[in-house]
Amino acid sequence: MENLEISRVLEDVAALLEIQGANPFRIRAYQNAARVVESHSTPLKRMVQEETDLTELPGIGKGIAADITQLLSEGKLGTLEELAETVPLSLIELTRLPGVGAKRARKLWDELGIETIDQLEEAAAAGDVAALAGFGAKSQEKILRGIEAHRRRIGRFKLSDADQYVEPLLAHLRALPAVQRLEVAGSYRRRRETVGDIDLLAIATEPQEVVEGFTSYPDVKSVELAGDTKVTVVLRSGLQVDLRILLPESxxxxxxxxxxxxxxxxxxxxxxxxxxxxxxxxxxxxxxxxxxxxxxxxxxxxxxxxxxxxxxxxxxxxxxxxxxxxxxxxAGELPQLISLEDIRGDLQMHSTWSDGKQSIEEMLEGCVARGYEYFAMTDHSKALAMTGGLDAAKLRKQWEEIAEVQERHPEIRILRGMEVDILADGELDLEDEMLAELDVVLVSVHSRFDLPHAQQTERILEAVRHPAVNILAHPTGRLINRRDEMSFDLEEVLRCAAEHEVVVELNAHPDRLDLRDSHLIRARELGLEVVISTDAHRVDDLALMRYGVEQARRAWLTPNDVINAYPLKRLLETLSRG
Ligand SMILES: [Zn+2]
CATH class of the missing domain: 3.30.210.10 (DNA polymerase, thumb domain)
Structure with missing residues (x-):
């Protein structure tokens, strides 16, 4: 069982506790644990095998550590099963719809007997939800739209999640002596940001051995079809995988x-x-x-x-x-697509100065290990208080540390940067005289995603027009399968960025991939340059660069379109213009 699956079970426990009206501290503990587990880089199953004490992880107490150990050893969780006796499990899905939440899910269940999304849709379509006290026509409408959006995205896995299941499966199959060739086809191969099923193709000397090796893979939950040359299984994660065994000539x-x-x-x-x-x-x-x-x-x-x-x-x-x-x-005009080897640096990352988990020097060593020529340290500005964002005084202190680290490490250039918040009125969260002393200024929205369309557009335009700004980071604010893009006029923002020579970010974090491929195609048509950044909060995150490069390839980008594929001198020229 992978960390992501463990994290989902913990989230489920939190959701059921919330519906039940349990102690808020207990609910919070499971929610926090789910987040910690999801982002932890070492597989917990390995930690348990090695008898590492799980309570060493932040936010994991004795009780939850015992839950995780049970989950990994027995494949199920007593806490969850007990809860499921008092509250239907299907309500969990309801709580994740916009405009529902735990309290309302409880009310829908108590008063209308609704347990599933289908039943909720039916009741809302009949007007029964609007008639409930505390709901009304507006929230009924919101719920219906939420259900529609939910249906669009279920069944599709984020690419990085799919990788987590597909890569070990490929290793397992390739180790079978009968396998001669094996590849993944489908949207996974095209590196679409989300994937449905996985299509595997193989050539084998002994097809039967491969079929058996596949269906007996430990992560297989059920075998849907087992023919001589075509096998379909569903993995425990819910991902469906089809394997076809082919003749070499086809x-x-x-x-x-x-x-x-x-x-x-x-x-x-x-x-x-x-x-x-x-x-x-x-x-x-x-x-x-x-x-x-x-x-x-x-x-x-x-x-x-x-x-x-x-x-x-x-x-x-x-x-x-x-x-x-x-x-x-x-026409002989296919682009020379960018590849991971073209990347010379990373222009968005965080350190312990704000919400990153590692020091500037540790991040530097990670960048050196990747063979980079340069990187930018871009901690948050003060508006993001929960991340420990920096004000002018702290930022100056950080520059002292950057200077010391740079002194010790002449092998790579550190750029002084900041991810500056765009405040609700479009003002930047740092004084102009400080902005002028930065090598690279990123601006981004982290709050008030819900401003009215025109106001949101104006807010972002205002920031893009600021003469100190180099990069508009994660421009749409979406989180894949979790938060939709902000409502604003992206076309107008891209045009404005082109006019003011502002670079747009392709945030490579697999939850974001923002701008997405289709937007990047438009950006390129408008003559914009792009930066691919990982937004790393720890050294391991630097490896997420590949997810950005893949989407850049889908957008036809070449090394000449991507500023962090430029040599340092050209990059510095690019950042100093305007
Ligand atoms: Zn950000």
Missing amino acids: YGAALQYFSGSKEHNVKLRKRAVAQGLSISEYGVIRAGEGGGERGELVAGREEADVYEAVGLPWIAPELREDRGEIEAAL
Whole structure:
């Protein structure tokens, strides 16, 4: 059981306690523990195996440590089962809908007997929810919209969560002697920010051995289908995985076919038909003379052969969304996509000066280990009091430490930066004379995500127009599967950023990926430059850079579009203009 699953169980306990009206301290303890476990970098199952005392983790007391140990050893939790006897488990989902929460879920259950989202939808559609005391028509409307949004996102895993399950599974399968080739296709391969099912393709000497090795994988919860060449399982996390075992002569064609997207493949097939060819998951076939006759297989073994057969170069999976990639391939104008090796530094990270977990020097060592030329230390400004954000006096103190650390480490350049809050009126949370002394100024919104559209737009525009600003960080404020984008006019903000030579961030944190791929495409069309930053709060987070690079590739970005792929000199020129 992975940390994420443990964290979900703890969240469930907190939700049930809340519905039950339990002691708020107990509720808070489970909520905090869920957060700590989710973000902890070492797998707890390993810690338990090594008999590490879990109470050493912040926020984990004896009781919750015992819960986690039980969960890992027995796969279930007594505390949760006891709670489930008094409150239906299905209410947990209800509490996570906007406009519901624990108290209201309880009320819906007590007064209308509602236990599930389906029942809630039905009651709301019939107007019964509005009639309840304390609800009203407005919150009924909000609940209905919330249910709709919920339905859109269930069943899709964040890419980083999927990785957590897919990577060990791949390692398990690749270790089977019968496996000769194995790859993941589908939206996972295209690195879409969320994925539904996982499609695995393999070539095997002994298919039966691979089928058995797959269905007996310890994380498999149920086997839905077990044929000779196709197997479908559901993992304990709820992720569905399909495995197809293929003939070598069709492997490349199947990889192309199952990687999608549908839209890309439709266009590719049309092109093939115009040339007297047909493309399927089995290969590229030239129609037989006079029809009726069986055609001749012209390609299929390698994916690149499939593209070549229709007169195209191989196209990177991240581009296969029918956003003009086939036309660009034809014209010989596919972009030289950025890759992780092109990244020379990281321009957003936090240290113990605000809410980071490690010191400036530790973060520096992490950056050196990644081979970076430079990085920016960008702690929070004072408006974010809960993060220990810095005022002018503290910021000056931090600069002294930066100078000392820089002195000890000439091998990498530290840029003095700050992630400055954009206040509700668009003012920046740091004095102008301090801003002028920073090498890099990031601005971002961390509060009042709910301002009216026009006001939110004006707030952000005001910040972007400030002459000291270099980077607009996580511009939309969304959290994938958790918080929608703020309502504001992104197009206008991008145009304003282009005019004032402000760089937009692609925040690489897997919860954010903000700006997202489609927005970045627009940013590039408008001539904007992009920075890919991890927003690291500990050294391990620096490795999240790959999630940013993947989305940048989906947005067709090249090293020339991304300022932290620039050498230091060009970067400094970029940051000092304006
Ligand atoms: Zn931030």
